[in-house]
Amino acid sequence: MNRKPTLAVVGATGAVGAVMLQILSQHADVWGDVRLISSKRSAGRRPVVRGEETEVLALDEDALEGVDVALFLVPEEVAAQWAPIAAAKGAVVVDNSAAFRMDPDVPLVVPEINPHAVRARPRGIVASPGCTTLALIVAVGALHAEFGVSELVVSAYQAASSAGQDGVTALRGQLSLVAGTRLGDSPGDVRRAVGDDGGPFAAPLALNVVPWSGSLREGGWSSEELRVREETRKILGLPELRVSATCVRVPVVTAHSVSVHAKFENEVTVARAHEILATSPGVVLYDDPAAGDYPTPADVVGTDPTWVGRVRRALDDERALELFVCGDNLRKGAALNAVQIAEAVAAEFAVD
Ligand SMILES: NC(=O)c1ccc[n+]([C@@H]2O[C@H](COP(=O)([O-])OP(=O)(O)OC[C@H]3O[C@@H](n4cnc5c(N)ncnc54)[C@H](OP(=O)(O)O)[C@@H]3O)[C@@H](O)[C@H]2O)c1
Known part of the structure; x- marks a missing residue:
């Protein structure tokens, strides 16, 4: 052609x-x-x-x-x-x-x-x-290639822009209503100030976190949470992979964060996980807590890679790692x- x-x-x-x-x-x-x-x-x-x-x-x-x-x-x-x-x-x-x-x-x-x-x-x-799967899958996929993933337990902190332009407009509007006030120290005061204008969110997002996104599915799961499970299984070609996700909206305009507990078939070390993550395409390892180096959404917004920090071996399982991952939901997401x-x-x- x-x-x-x-x-x-x-x-x-x-x-x-x-x-x-x-x-x-x-x-x-x-x-x-x-x-x-x-x-x-x-x-x-x-x-x-x-x-x-x-x-x-x-x-x-x-x-x-x-x-x-x-x-x-x-x-x-x-x-x-x-x-x-x-x-x-x-x-x-x-x-x-x-x-x-x-x-x-x-x-x-x-x-x-x-x-x-x-x-x-x-x-x-x-x-x-989806943007939540994409926030974690590049880093998890790289570790899977070496250690063989057997289970994921993830908590996603989702930015407002994953609800589209309406989500951004709603969050910015709510933030302007609470800015400079003393709201946030008595029950329901933020909700009263924001009024009915929750936008696409299930509850006020300014000065708050909302443990819900997507629509209700069987067993109390949200569609967003089930998508992380199904999509991860399909991409990794692991139809039986154990995945449990909790999706929470946070008052961040853009860039998702995900706390990941990843269990593997084989014993893991932080040193080898660091080597893998530091050399994987699309991943930036940013992990030196003594120096205050770990990714935050405010720092990674507008960038392409998946940022990984807080890499720890689970205290009670030599085959499990804990990670904190951030990625721009509008770019790689x-x-x-x-x-x-x-x-x-x-x-x-x-x-x-
Ligand atoms: N936001 C994220 O982080 C994210 C991440 C992964 C995937 N996605 C998916 O990407 C898609 C777009 O998300 P978004 O966040 O960009 O949403 P958005 O801000 O609401 O934008 C929607 C776009 O679709 C157009 N549109 C709506 N109805 C249409 C119609 N009937 N015919 C033609 N165009 C129509 C809109 O055009 P008008 O300007 O004319 O309304 C607008 O350009 C969604 O399926 C979303 O689930 C979003």
């Missing part, structure tokens, strides 16, 4: 879309035309990508005509409807939503872990995992992983 493929960014005006346009402007330019698409609400806007203002088109069949690769950065129900249409028109779809992640005919790809999976795509769709997949597909166009 040897031509530059045409790329469509469907959902270019959302939280992930905005970061996608930055990344497309920063990465080596492997694309021919780049077409920006959203709902009718944002059609006509002219965001900048690759240094040029580019008009946003409304999503319809015409907008998908002649597209080689389509990045879908839209709500799940929109992806469920439109990704198959784009694929039927000949595009390879890279979908960021949860719509196809567990479809056995759709690969779920993290290029640092299972890059080969991108080529087996019978539906013409490749899925990118969404746009960057999707663009890495799309660039792997684009490379196929360069082969004669």
